Amino acid sequence: MKVLIPYVKRYRKDAYIAIISVIALVFATLWQPRLLQVVMNAILKGDKATIFQQGILLIGLAIIGIIAGVINTIYSAHVALGVATDLRADLYSKVQSFAYADVEKFSASNLVVRMTNDINQVQQIVMAGFQQISRIPLLFIGAFILAMVTMPQQWWVLIGMMIIVLGVSFYSYKKMSDYFGQTQQNIEDVNTVARENLMGIRVVKSFVQEPNEIDKFSKVSDKLTKVTAKIGYNFAILMPAFFLTANIAVAIAIYIVGQNVTTHPAYLAAITSFISYLMQILFAVINGGFLMIAASRANISLGRIGEVMATTPSMNYVQGDDTPVSGNIEFDHVSFTYPGDEKPTLKDISFTVKAGEMIGIVGATGSGKTTLAQLIARLYDPDSGVIKVGGVDIKQLPEKSLRETVAYVLQRSTMFSGTISANLRQVKEDATATQMQWAANIAQASEFIERLPQTYDAPVEERSSNFSGGQKQRLSITRGVIANPKILILDDATSALDAKSEKLVQEALDKDLRHTTTVVIAEKISSIIRADKILVMDDGRVVGNGNHHQLVADNAVYQEIYKTQKAREGVK
Amino acid sequence: MSDLKNAGKYYWHYLKKYWFGFLMTSILIGISTACIVIAPTYLGKAVSELTTYLQQWTDAATRGNASLGSFHKTLWIYLGLYIGDATTLLIASWILARITAFSTGTMRVGMFRKMQRMQVKYFDSHSDGDILARYTSDLDNIFNAMNQALIEIFL
Known part of the structure; x- marks a missing residue:
């Protein structure tokens, strides 16, 4: 009482x-x-x-x-x-x-x-x-x-x-x-x-x-x-x-x-x-x-x-002013185990990404790709090691700074019931019509949004069921880019898009978000083939780090994935 | 008015199979009520018997005849009536508690069955929270209302 x-x-x-x-x-x-x-x-x-x-x-x-x-x-x-x-x-x-x-x-x-x-x-x-x-x-x-x-x-x-x-x-x-x-x-x-x-x-x-x-x-x-x-x-x-x-x-x-x-x-x-x-x-x-x-x-x-x-939240953010940080990412001997799990999901991961670079992460299902991405967005804290964004340990970043710096687009795109604009304004409260249009253009979403009678004020139904899987993903990407983040994580976020649309999204990202660090997690090598750097993950470890040509030349795991996909889909 | 009629139909659908329970409850409540109505007359009787006893006892001429026998007997009947009331009331409330709990349970599962027959369109046009509240909050309210209503009607 x-x-x-x-x-x-x-x-x-x-x-x-x-x-x-x-x-x-x-x-x-x-x-x-x-x-x-x-x-x-x-x-x-x-x-x-x-x-x-x-x-x-x-x-x-x-x-x-x-x-x-x-x-x-x-x-x-x-x-x-x-x-x-x-x-x-x-x-x-x-x-x-x-x-x-x-x-x-x-x-x-x-x-x-x-x-x-x-x-x-x-x-x-x-x-x-x-x-x-x-x-x-x-x-x-x-x-x-x-x-x-x-x-x-x-x-x-x-x-x-x-x-x-x-x-x-x-x-x-x-x-x-x-x-x-x-x-x-x-x-x-x-x-x-x-x-x-x-x-x-x-x-x-x-x-x-x-x-x-x-x-x-x-x-x-x-x-x-x-x-x-x-x-x-x-x-x-x-x-x-x-x-x-x-x-x-x-x-x-x-x-x-x-x-x-x-x-x-x-x-x-x-x-x-x-x-x-x-x-x-x-x-x-x-x-x-x-x-x-x-x-x-x-x-x-x-x-x-x-x-x-x-219950005290198991994760605390430092209080402080909104400090802008750059888009560098640094993992220093990071290991992580999910609560309740016995075996670690990520083991001793170290790598660096420079601001504005595109980095691809590939690996088999369960190799730890999504977990790694979640740690950048600080959905979980690592057991050991340090993750830095813009040179600052993310544990020392106020929540607002971190959220403004890192945008995370998930494969399972969750939109909230309401309108398209309301969903976009959750990320950027003061988003104007022009900004929404700009973001939707990048995500290749404007073509179907603008065909809707109410365009950006079109309703989003429960579980966003009035949009197809591809449309949902494009809306989700729109939401991810609208605030022009320093770091954009696309976690298999283009899986429901056809090859042509995916290519258009990537080109738009290159052009309009040139200064944004893009982390792309993908099943298909074609999605990350142009990346400045590709991390190859296997059983919680990074087993390869280089660009496509380097990896094709000397990384066994990468070669294996590439070969299988090439045979199946005809990757060039 | 038609809302009321629909609600009536709804309850009737779920409650009709408990007709025997309701019949038993009515009979038991009848007995219980009879006990409660009759008991106070015995209370009055006991008091007046006590008064008679006191009068007889006070008068030296009749003191020898004064006896508490019938007073005691009346008190026992009074007590017996209330035991009868308590027992019948207990069984009746027990039956009603059972009916309320189980009919609400049937409604809950019935609603879930119905939901399984609905088209996906229905779920898209109704918010999840709204549907979920029907299982928890609304059925809870029905349970409480029925609890009150049945008790007030019968007891």
């Missing part, structure tokens, strides 16, 4: 109003029966003046009660909504500060459930809290004092009843906490399967995987159902148990009055009011019990939110 306090404090004013109004509400509730008693007496006596006077008071009190109730609900909702909104925003920006590895540790769907369902649980408890938090103790204390005054002898009946009710509540609180924990976990699992299904819906459809998917979903869904049922069964026990306890207490109270009626005859008259106070206490305790159980669910959710908040 500690997580919550600073957030509630921000809405201090609303919180106070909610509490004050609930106190007014309790006052009105407790006072009404007393006034009613006065009115009844006056009616019996035929005292019209008192009936009128007290009657007006009674109506006034009822109106105060209603208004206080409405105000309480409004302000409780203000606090609850405000707290939930702020908490969600903070959680979101925390996730944005995470390193890639941190997000993978939690998994995306896990974080989504925490940002939606868990936050909702918290919102509900804050709302309930401000509606009940002072009402319950006030009603409880009021009724308890009045009951004690009525029949002081039977204090132990009251205490006994309370111990049983609180004991039962506490027991189920502990049990429910477990179940609620499982529930959130199961919701996450349901979300994971549903999300996977959505992302891969084309694969599911084309391989007729629907029955398997339904099986998989049913399994996780059934788990959730069973836990929900268990929670329901526990709740089912609570109400009857509470009422039975209260009525046993009533029977005991009457029995004792019966046994002592000859010595304390006055108690006989007090029985009725004692019972009604007993019931009021019971209601207060039951409400408190339910609030506690609801709190146990919220507490689980808060814990899950707190866990994300407490």
Whole structure:
């Protein structure tokens, strides 16, 4: 619950109003029966003046009660909504500060459930809290004092009843906490399967995987159902148990009055009011019990939110001004192992690239090409060794400088739903129409963008499904070059382009981004044949470093790749 | 209004197979209600029997006849009625909890089945977040609403 306090404090004013109004509400509730008693007496006596006077008071009190109730609900909702909104925003920006590895540790769907369902649980408890938090103790204390005054002898009946009710509540609180924990976990699992299904819906459809998917979903869904049922069964026990306890207490109270009626005859008259106070206490305790159980669910959710908040991003950037750096790249004995892997993916890599050069990286699948590129963009930090960009260790570069220097275009091009221009402006906020056109020209994207009715304001659908694979890659390259980066990494980014388009992109890059260092990762040697320098990777090591002619002459791995591709595709 | 009708149809589709559970719940709740309605009369009876006892006891002439026997008997009946109420209520709430949990579960899987029959076009024109929220947030809301509604209707 500690997580919550600073957030509630921000809405201090609303919180106070909610509490004050609930106190007014309790006052009105407790006072009404007393006034009613006065009115009844006056009616019996035929005292019209008192009936009128007290009657007006009674109506006034009822109106105060209603208004206080409405105000309480409004302000409780203000606090609850405000707290939930702020908490969600903070959680979101925390996730944005995470390193890639941190997000993978939690998994995306896990974080989504925490940002939606868990936050909702918290919102509900804050709302309930401000509606009940002072009402319950006030009603409880009021009724308890009045009951004690009525029949002081039977204090132990009251205490006994309370111990049983609180004991039962506490027991189920502990049990429910477990179940609620499982529930959130199961919701996450349901979300994971549903999300996977959505992302891969084309694969599911084309391989007729629907029955398997339904099986998989049913399994996780059934788990959730069973836990929900268990929670329901526990709740089912609570109400009857509470009422039975209260009525046993009533029977005991009457029995004792019966046994002592000859010595304390006055108690006989007090029985009725004692019972009604007993019931009021019971209601207060039951409400408190339910609030506690609801709190146990919220507490689980808060814990899950707190866990994300407490995670320090595994990668930190130095604070500082935006320092422009040049496009040199230097790897000095760099080794890297993925979290959870045993064997390193990159082993002792060293090379240098001068600003403005084009460097190609080739190698078999799994040889570490993409990992190497990801390290330049600092998606991960190396285990050992130093990576320098523009002569500066990238760990010493502020995040903004690094992002402005290095643009990374992935093979799987992810565009965000919205418009083309919105996607481009994510990289360069103030991109003008001319700049967008310039970038699209380089990427050979302008020809199809300009054919769209809304051109750069054309919509991008969910998963950018309204564009073909080649178009998506060209949009992705457009986004990569729009900010005119010092270093451009193309990670198999032209794989879906035909040879002619690929050639046009390369020519445009040569012409318009002459001062940009280009790192091209490619399966096809034809894509990097013109590179100033080619790194040949094999099993995490750089086994060749030179231009095409040098490598063809003396590098066995390169020769092998070249020969295979030449035979297959006719590389000249 | 037609929204309400559709919602009604929707719930009916998922809830009709639980008709026996609902029937049992109704019977049990009937018994429970009867117990709650009758019990206070026994409370009144116990108090008036106690009053009679006190009157007899106070009067020296009738003190010998004064007995708490019928008072005790009434108290036992009172207690018995509340035990009956608690037991029937327990079983009824248990059945309702089961119905709510399992019908929501069926809805969730039903929705997933339906999604598998949808064309790819549907997924392209609906945002993923929107679809995912239906599985988690919306079904959670249905569950809560049903929990409340069934309890209020029956209990």
